[in-house]
Amino acid sequence: MSAGRGSSWAGAEIPSAALLVIDVQNGFISEAGELPVPGGAEVIPAINELLPHFPVRVATQDWHPRDHGSFASRHPGAKPFDRGELEGLPQVFWPDHCVQGTRGAELHPALDQSRIQAIIRKGMDPATDSYSGFSDNAGKNPTGLDGYLKARGVRKIYVAGLALDYCVRWSALDARRLIPEMQVHVIVDATRPVAPSSGAEALRDLGHAGVQLVQSAEVLAGISRAGAV
Numbered sequence: 024m025s026a027g028r029g030s031s032w033a034g035a036e037i038p039s040a041a042l043l044v045i046d047v048q049n050g051f052i053s054e055a056g057e058l059p060v061p062g063g064a065e066v067i068p069a070i071n072e073l074l075p076h077f078p079v080r081v082a083t084q085d086w087h088p089r090d091h092g093s094f095a096s097r098h099p100g101a102k103p104f105d106r107g108e109l110e111g112l113p114q115v116f117w118p119d120h121c122v123q124g125t126r127g128a129e130l131h132p133a134l135d136q137s138r139i140q141a142i143i144r145k146g147m148d149p150a151t152d153s154y155s156g157f158s159d160n161a162g163k164n165p166t167g168l169d170g171y172l173k174a175r176g177v178r179k180i181y182v183a184g185l186a187l188d189y190c191v192r193w194s195a196l197d198a199r200r201l202i203p204e205m206q207v208h209v210i211v212d213a214t215r216p217v218a219p220s221s222g223a224e225a226l227r228d229l230g231h232a233g234v235q236l237v238q239s240a241e242v243l244a245g246i247s248r249a250g251a252v
């Protein structure tokens with residue numbers, strides 16, 4: 024193998040850390056949002072402060088077709104937040120949100136997008152919801168995020184963004200499941216739940232799965248001590 028090609032891959036041997044910024048989109052933020060997450064805007068300053076310290080910085084974007092099957096509007100008689108089934112899987116029926124190409128689907132303007140290296144879109148298949156940044160809920164549409172992280176030598180993932188009880192939760196759990204050697208953290212003060220009870224359940228579930236629950240101040244203090252994440 025030529026030296027050039029060998030050395031271009033050697034970079035991936037240097038262990039690095041990724042910040043995974045989940046669904047910081049207009050549709051989940053503010054009173055005017057489509058599926059507003061209480062306090063959702065409050066995660067943005069913490070995420071912006073953390074971003075420059077991470078070598079690998081990926082955002083996800085919920086990106087639904089107009090007729091997505093998770094929308095209550097597609098199920099006669101269903102109201103937003105009712106529970107039902109979608110193609111045999113339990114499903115919360117959501118208000119229409121994050122429709123492809125609309126303002127609701129855009130990343131929030133206060134997020135420092137200049138720092139984001141890759142954006143993973145998910146939720147395009149109308150027949151299944153997609154909470155995790157790695158795959159839809161039915162496991163039919165992998166996004167390739169695990170390969171992206173492996174190729175870049177990522178050994179530690181820090182997950183932040185919205186919402187703790189859905190997309191943050193399933194992204195962190197999938198990271199643990201798909202890449203067993205990965206250390207996975209959720210930055211608790213840089214995320215917010217749709218509802219307090221499912222938020223508390225998510226934290227328990229994450230703890231049981233071996234995901235480390237940390238605060239952004241701890242992460243920043245660790246960086247200033249060690250000079251890196």
Ligand code: VGL
Pocket residue numbers: 045046051085117154185186187188189190191
């Ligand atoms: C989300 C519900 C529906 C999330 C996305 O980003 O947590 N929640 N779609």
Ligand code: ZN
Pocket residue numbers: 085087093120121146
């Ligand atoms: Zn969605």
